[in-house]
Every structure is written in structure tokens, then in C-alpha cells.
Amino acid sequence: MEALFFWVFAIGMLLAGASVILNRNPVASALSLVVTMCFMAALFALLNAFFLAAIQILVYAGAVMVLFLFIIMLLDVKAEAKTRMRWISLVLGLVLAIFFSYELSLVLRDGVPMGAVPLAKLPPPPSDIATIGRLLFTKYLLPFEVVGVLLLVATIGVVLLSKRDNKPEAK
Amino acid sequence: MPWIAPEILLTALACVLLLVEAFAKPCPRLIGFVTLAGIFAAIGITIATPIASEFYVAPWGGLYCLDRPAQFFKVFFLVTAALVTWISLAADEESLPNRGEFFVFPLLTAAGLCLLASTMDFMVLFVALELVTISFYILVAYQRTNAIALEAGVKYLILGALSSAFLVMGIAYTFGITGSTQFVEIGRAIGHGPLPLGLKFGLLLIIFGLGFKVAAVPFHLWAPDVYQGAPTSITAFLSVGSKAAGFILLMRVLYTAFGSAAAFATWIPMLSVLAALSMLLGNLAAIPQRNLKRLLAYSSIGHSGFMLIGIIAQIRTPGLAISVFIYLITYLLANLAAFLVIAVASKTIRGEQIHQYAGLWQRSPVLAASLAIALVSLAGIPPTIGFIGKLSIFGAAWQSGLYPLFWIGVVSAVAGLYYYLGVVKAMFWSEPLDNTPIPACLCTKALLLVLSGLTLLLGFWPQGLQHLVRIVQS
Known part of the structure; x- marks a missing residue:
């Protein structure tokens, strides 16, 4: 049963992913990306990572993609739809894609990770939200706080770069 | 905390x-x-x-x-x-x-x-x-x-x-x-x-x-x-x-x-290729540049190549990473002095083309002299600090037996002389486009004097630099 679900989700994700890059209409591409994210969330759920699945839907499919769509709709969609795919980007993209899939297949064939514990010996997974929260606020407090500063920088930067500069500098 | x-x-x-x-x-x-x-x-x-x-x-x-x-x-x-x-x-x-x-x-x-x-x-x-x-x-x-x-x-x-x-x-x-x-x-x-x-x-x-x-x-x-x-x-x-x-x-x-030794065998060849390519391409591609900031961009690519040698040398002979620290200090002094001059000068001359810097010596001796010292230091000519930096990197390469990188480095450094000195020549021995002096405030002049002074002083007295870096290493 689980295998059946895996194949449905995985193939669905691949199809949706292909449709992201093959669609010439940016809105259709963005919507395909939402579908890809949803399938990925389903795969996380199959792995018992329910929190990750929920976050995937909430943050990526919900917040990030809606923002994407907003911005795309502000741009000129029709002009973008008319541009042809350039062969150079097609070739480079294909080379990168083949390189990474070949690499991944080699690595997966190479064997188990170092110091990996067999699945059967793993303790039952703790309630993952509590674990993540505890880690974030104890051991990984430093990077967590830095992410806050990072978001602040990005926010101010966006305002600075997009604000209309109509007031003369106050002397 | x-x-x-x-x-x-x-x-x-x-x-x-x-x-x-x-x-x-x-x-x-x-x-x-x-x-x-x-x-x-x-x-x-x-x-x-x-x-x-x-x-x-x-x-x-x-x-x-x-x-x-x-x-x-x-x-x-x-x-x-x-x-x-x-x-x-x-x-x-x-x-x-x-x-x-x-x-x-x-x-x-x-x-x-x-x-x-x-x-x-x-x-x-x-x-x-x-x-x-x-x-x-x-x-x-x-x-x-x-x-x-x-x-x-x-x-x-x-x-x-x-x-x-x-x-x-x-x-x-x-x-x-x-x-x-x-x-x-x-x-x-x-x-x-x-x-x-x-x-x-x-x-x-x-x-x-x-x-x-x-x-x-x-x-x-x-x-x-x-x-x-x-x-x-x-x-x-x-x-x-x-x-x-x-x-x-x-x-x-x-x-x-x-x-680990196995990891060295993986990354040393990669880094060696990066170092050789950076030194060659950075220094050769800088030669035809007519914009001073672009020229410094290519020169900075070349300097990355030199410093990568120091990173590799540390593995063969422990303790040689010190050359990277020395090189970074020389690079900081020279590069920041050069950009300070460009920033001040472009307020008046409105551009960064090299021909606009022609005759800078007549227009502002302090700016011209500082930029010249910075460029000579970047080129690695004695008695500036840049020479000490190049010397320690090449010494490290030789000591740890990285002969191909050593020779590529020497050739690139010699090629580098050409474009650095080309700018110096334009500043001192070309007729200025116009003769208006370039103003610079007293603080900036003082800072330029300090930077150029350090570049020359530490070039004459490298023990100071070595002493400083030895403290870091201890």
C-alpha cells in the first residue's frame, strides 16, 4: 500500500516539476510548482515527518508561492509567454540535470552512510515539533537568531531598493 | 556571552x-x-x-x-x-x-x-x-x-x-x-x-x-x-x-x-587547478582593461589564486598557512588605499577610465603617490609590503614542493607588473586632460599617508609583520 502511494506521489511530483519548466506561461509554471510542493509534502507524510509535511504546505505552497504569484501577475505575463527557450540555457540545464542525477545514482549505489543505524534499531520517533522547538531554542539558538537578522536585512533591503525616492534629502 | x-x-x-x-x-x-x-x-x-x-x-x-x-x-x-x-x-x-x-x-x-x-x-x-x-x-x-x-x-x-x-x-x-x-x-x-x-x-x-x-x-x-x-x-x-x-x-x-589524507587527495588537485587558472586568467585578462575598477577586479581574481597556493602549502608543510595571513594583510592595505583614492578622485573626474587618471600627479600629488604605492604593492615590487606577501607565498610553494604552481605564479606575477605599472605610467608621465586640482580633505590625506606609510614601512621592516602573524599562530 505504501509503495503504491509512493509511486503515485513520486511520479506526480516529477510530472508537475517538468511542467514548471516546460510551461511558457509564468502563472501556469508557478501553479505547477504549488502542485510539486504538495506532492513533496505527501512524500514527507509517508515518511512519518508530519510536521515537515504541514510546514511544506503552509510555508511553501501557501505563503511563498502566493507571493510568487502576486509578483508574477504584476509583471507582463504575455511578453514572458512569447519568449522562446534559448538553446544555450537548454543545453546547460540538461548538462546540470544529467550531472546531478548521475551523481545521485552513484552515491546511492555507493552504500550506506557512515555510522548509520539500521532502521529497525531506531527508537520510535519523538513528537517532532517539540524536538525541533527544543533544538532551535537551545543548541541551534545562534543560527536561529541570525536568521532573524537575515530576514530583517532582506526586508529593509527590499524597501530600500523599491521605494520611490521623491523626498529630497533632509539637510 | x-x-x-x-x-x-x-x-x-x-x-x-x-x-x-x-x-x-x-x-x-x-x-x-x-x-x-x-x-x-x-x-x-x-x-x-x-x-x-x-x-x-x-x-x-x-x-x-x-x-x-x-x-x-x-x-x-x-x-x-x-x-x-x-x-x-x-x-x-x-x-x-x-x-x-x-x-x-x-x-x-x-x-x-x-x-x-x-x-x-x-x-x-x-x-x-x-x-x-x-x-x-x-x-x-x-x-x-x-x-x-x-x-x-x-x-x-x-x-x-x-x-x-x-x-x-x-x-x-x-x-x-x-x-x-x-x-x-x-x-x-x-x-x-x-x-x-x-x-x-x-x-x-x-x-x-x-x-x-x-x-x-x-x-x-x-x-x-x-x-x-x-x-x-x-x-x-x-x-x-x-x-x-x-x-x-x-x-x-x-x-x-x-x-584526512584521503580528503587531501580529493581537494588538493581541485584547489591547485583553481589556483593556477585564477593566477593566469586574472593577471592576463587584466592587461586589456581600460576601467580602473574592472582592472582591480581582475587583479583580485589573480590574488585569490596566489592565496590558494598558501592554503595548499599548509598541508605539505604545516605552518605555512601563515603566508595566507601575511598576504591578506598586504592585500588589505594596498587594495583599500587604491579604492579610497578612486572614490575621492572620481568625485572630480567623474569616471574610472585609466586615461582620465592621466597626469594625476600634477592634479593631486598625494592621491597619485598613494595610488602608485598601492599598485606597486599589489604588483609585489620591493620595497613595499606586497613584495613580502608574494615572497612568503612563493616561499611556501617552493618549500612544500609545489613547483608547477610556483612557476605559474611567477609568470603571472611578472605579467601583472605590466598593467599595474601601466596605470602608474599614465598618472606620472602622461599629460593631464585638464589641470584642475583634485581636492581631498585633510583626514583622507592623513589616512592615505598612514596606509601608504604602513605599506612602505612594513616592506622595509617585515619582522613587524612576521611578529604580528606569529602571535596569531601561537
């Missing part, structure tokens, strides 16, 4: 200044001076903080360390940030929009750089690196009404995001195989055995990502356009701060996490 006090101070000061700038609307120059004072305070704190030998700061075991190299790089980044703020103040273009924030952003960049100097974990590394990179995206595109600046910003954003993606992929592979993001733990997991294939790919991708930061060939494509389009003070920050950050990260990752 006294260890991360400089980072906290810089971030807090930046937040306060942003609020003050939003509500009180003070004169932008005042913000610049407060920024400068804050950076000096951070330098003081960093030097005063005692080094606990090989420790990991308490609550976050293994994420953050404060050893001698970390302290050296923190001071290095803060001095760079202070000089960059000074260049911004000296250039102080009226045309720049939102000048107040322009002084505040380098504080946040400096905080990220200081954090990078101490990171011992890939998570902190990535987050701090993004903090630095994202603030650079904004600073590079700051003159957004200017087409060249906009192109620079877009190019830096897209290529920067791509390199970050490579870096994350590499980190993911490394974590997937070793089960840890901490450098020390990764080193322990690798042990003395052979490197699994996944780790080799991870290492390759991490070197891609960091190669972008130090602008090593073939990851240098962004550098010339971005250096040309960014405001001059930001170009200086990128060429010194961002590059040095790449080197401390390379040292931490390669020496601590990938420090």
Missing part, C-alpha cells in the same frame, strides 16, 4: 541607527561617524576578549569558537569595515538615494563576517554567509537609477543564489553521509578511511560555493561587472571582506572537516 559581543554590538547598533534614521532624520554623515565609532568599539572588544584555547562556547557546543585565527579575521573584517565606512564618507555622493541606510548596512555585513570567522558548523556557516551575501546584494544595487549598477546587482543576485544552492547541496551530501554538520564531528566521522563517493561530491560542491566567494576562476564571472557597477566603497568591501571570508571558511572546512 563576551565572545559574540562584537556581533551583538554591531547588530544592535545597526537596529538603533535604522530607527533613529527613520524617525529623527539626522544628517547622513552623522550616521556614518556613529557607525565608525561603533566599529572601533567592536575592534576594542574583540582584542580585549581573552582567547580560551580550543574551546567551544558553552550553550552551543561545537557551533562557535574563538581561537587566534578567528580573532585575527574578526579584527581584519572590522578594520576593513571601518575603512569602507571611511571611503563611503569620503566619497559621499549626493546622488546616492537613502544615504543614511547606506552607512548602516555595512554594520550588518560586518556582523555576519565576524560570525563567519568563528563558525565551526555548517548551519552557522550558511546562515552567516547568507547574511553577508544578502546585505551585499542590496549594497551592490544601491544606485538603482544607474543601468550599470542595476546590471551588477542582478548579476550578483542570480550567480550568488546559484552558488548558495551549490553550497547547500554540498552541505546536504556531507550531512547525509557523516550525520553531522559540525566540522570537528565530520572530521571524526571521516577518520582515516577512504572518502565515500558522496562526500567527494559534497566536497566538490562546497568548493564550488566557496570558490564563488573568493572569485576564483572558473567561478569569477560575476566579479568584473559587479566590481564596476557597485559603489566604490562597496567594491572595496567585496574585494577585501568577502574574499577574506571565503579564505577563512576554506581553511576551517578543508583543514578541520576534510582534514
Whole structure:
């Protein structure tokens, strides 16, 4: 049963992913990306990572993609739809894609990770939200706080770069 | 937590200044001076903080360390940030929009750089690196009404995001195989055995990502356009701060996490190719350049190549990484002096083409002499400090038997003489386009004298430099 679900989700994700890059209409591409994210969330759920699945839907499919769509709709969609795919980007993209899939297949064939514990010996997974929260606020407090500063920088930067500069500098 | 006090101070000061700038609307120059004072305070704190030998700061075991190299790089980044703020103040273009924030952003960049100097974990590394990179995206595109600046910003954003993606992929592979993001733990997991294939790919991708930061060939494509389009003070920050950050990260990752014999066999050939290509391409491609900032961009690519030799030499003969520290000091002094002159001069001559610098000697002797000393130092001619830097790098290459890299380095350095001295020749022995003198304020002249004086003094008296670096090594 689980295998059946895996194949449905995985193939669905691949199809949706292909449709992201093959669609010439940016809105259709963005919507395909939402579908890809949803399938990925389903795969996380199959792995018992329910929190990750929920976050995937909430943050990526919900917040990030809606923002994407907003911005795309502000741009000129029709002009973008008319541009042809350039062969150079097609070739480079294909080379990168083949390189990474070949690499991944080699690595997966190479064997188990170092110091990996067999699945059967793993303790039952703790309630993952509590674990993540505890880690974030104890051991990984430093990077967590830095992410806050990072978001602040990005926010101010966006305002600075997009604000209309109509007031003369106050002397 | 006294260890991360400089980072906290810089971030807090930046937040306060942003609020003050939003509500009180003070004169932008005042913000610049407060920024400068804050950076000096951070330098003081960093030097005063005692080094606990090989420790990991308490609550976050293994994420953050404060050893001698970390302290050296923190001071290095803060001095760079202070000089960059000074260049911004000296250039102080009226045309720049939102000048107040322009002084505040380098504080946040400096905080990220200081954090990078101490990171011992890939998570902190990535987050701090993004903090630095994202603030650079904004600073590079700051003159957004200017087409060249906009192109620079877009190019830096897209290529920067791509390199970050490579870096994350590499980190993911490394974590997937070793089960840890901490450098020390990764080193322990690798042990003395052979490197699994996944780790080799991870290492390759991490070197891609960091190669972008130090602008090593073939990851240098962004550098010339971005250096040309960014405001001059930001170009200086990128060429010194961002590059040095790449080197401390390379040292931490390669020496601590990938420090086994099997790992050396993987990354030494990669880094050697990067070093050779960077030295050759950087120095040869600089020859036809007619724009001074573009020329310095290619020269900085070449300097990355020289410093990569020092990183490799450390493995063959331990202790030779000292040459990278020496080279970075020489590079900081010369490069920041050069950019300070460009920033001041372009206020009057409105451009950075080399032919516009013709006869600079008649128009402003101080600027011309400082720029000449800086360029001669970058070229590595005695008796400047740049010669000491080149000497220590080539000495390291010879001592550890890296003969092919040694000879490629020598050939590139000789090729480099041509374009550096071409600029000097234009400044001293060409007729000026017009004879109006170029004004420079007294403080800027004094600072230029200090920088040039240090360049010459330490060139005559290299023991001082060696003494300083030996303290770092101990």
C-alpha cells in the first residue's frame, strides 16, 4: 500500500516539476510548482515527518508561492509567454540535470552512510515539533537568531531598493 | 556571552541607527561617524576578549569558537569595515538615494563576517554567509537609477543564489553521509578511511560555493561587472571582506572537516587547478582593461589564486598557512588605499577610465603617490609590503614542493607588473586632460599617508609583520 502511494506521489511530483519548466506561461509554471510542493509534502507524510509535511504546505505552497504569484501577475505575463527557450540555457540545464542525477545514482549505489543505524534499531520517533522547538531554542539558538537578522536585512533591503525616492534629502 | 559581543554590538547598533534614521532624520554623515565609532568599539572588544584555547562556547557546543585565527579575521573584517565606512564618507555622493541606510548596512555585513570567522558548523556557516551575501546584494544595487549598477546587482543576485544552492547541496551530501554538520564531528566521522563517493561530491560542491566567494576562476564571472557597477566603497568591501571570508571558511572546512589524507587527495588537485587558472586568467585578462575598477577586479581574481597556493602549502608543510595571513594583510592595505583614492578622485573626474587618471600627479600629488604605492604593492615590487606577501607565498610553494604552481605564479606575477605599472605610467608621465586640482580633505590625506606609510614601512621592516602573524599562530 505504501509503495503504491509512493509511486503515485513520486511520479506526480516529477510530472508537475517538468511542467514548471516546460510551461511558457509564468502563472501556469508557478501553479505547477504549488502542485510539486504538495506532492513533496505527501512524500514527507509517508515518511512519518508530519510536521515537515504541514510546514511544506503552509510555508511553501501557501505563503511563498502566493507571493510568487502576486509578483508574477504584476509583471507582463504575455511578453514572458512569447519568449522562446534559448538553446544555450537548454543545453546547460540538461548538462546540470544529467550531472546531478548521475551523481545521485552513484552515491546511492555507493552504500550506506557512515555510522548509520539500521532502521529497525531506531527508537520510535519523538513528537517532532517539540524536538525541533527544543533544538532551535537551545543548541541551534545562534543560527536561529541570525536568521532573524537575515530576514530583517532582506526586508529593509527590499524597501530600500523599491521605494520611490521623491523626498529630497533632509539637510 | 563576551565572545559574540562584537556581533551583538554591531547588530544592535545597526537596529538603533535604522530607527533613529527613520524617525529623527539626522544628517547622513552623522550616521556614518556613529557607525565608525561603533566599529572601533567592536575592534576594542574583540582584542580585549581573552582567547580560551580550543574551546567551544558553552550553550552551543561545537557551533562557535574563538581561537587566534578567528580573532585575527574578526579584527581584519572590522578594520576593513571601518575603512569602507571611511571611503563611503569620503566619497559621499549626493546622488546616492537613502544615504543614511547606506552607512548602516555595512554594520550588518560586518556582523555576519565576524560570525563567519568563528563558525565551526555548517548551519552557522550558511546562515552567516547568507547574511553577508544578502546585505551585499542590496549594497551592490544601491544606485538603482544607474543601468550599470542595476546590471551588477542582478548579476550578483542570480550567480550568488546559484552558488548558495551549490553550497547547500554540498552541505546536504556531507550531512547525509557523516550525520553531522559540525566540522570537528565530520572530521571524526571521516577518520582515516577512504572518502565515500558522496562526500567527494559534497566536497566538490562546497568548493564550488566557496570558490564563488573568493572569485576564483572558473567561478569569477560575476566579479568584473559587479566590481564596476557597485559603489566604490562597496567594491572595496567585496574585494577585501568577502574574499577574506571565503579564505577563512576554506581553511576551517578543508583543514578541520576534510582534514584526512584521503580528503587531501580529493581537494588538493581541485584547489591547485583553481589556483593556477585564477593566477593566469586574472593577471592576463587584466592587461586589456581600460576601467580602473574592472582592472582591480581582475587583479583580485589573480590574488585569490596566489592565496590558494598558501592554503595548499599548509598541508605539505604545516605552518605555512601563515603566508595566507601575511598576504591578506598586504592585500588589505594596498587594495583599500587604491579604492579610497578612486572614490575621492572620481568625485572630480567623474569616471574610472585609466586615461582620465592621466597626469594625476600634477592634479593631486598625494592621491597619485598613494595610488602608485598601492599598485606597486599589489604588483609585489620591493620595497613595499606586497613584495613580502608574494615572497612568503612563493616561499611556501617552493618549500612544500609545489613547483608547477610556483612557476605559474611567477609568470603571472611578472605579467601583472605590466598593467599595474601601466596605470602608474599614465598618472606620472602622461599629460593631464585638464589641470584642475583634485581636492581631498585633510583626514583622507592623513589616512592615505598612514596606509601608504604602513605599506612602505612594513616592506622595509617585515619582522613587524612576521611578529604580528606569529602571535596569531601561537
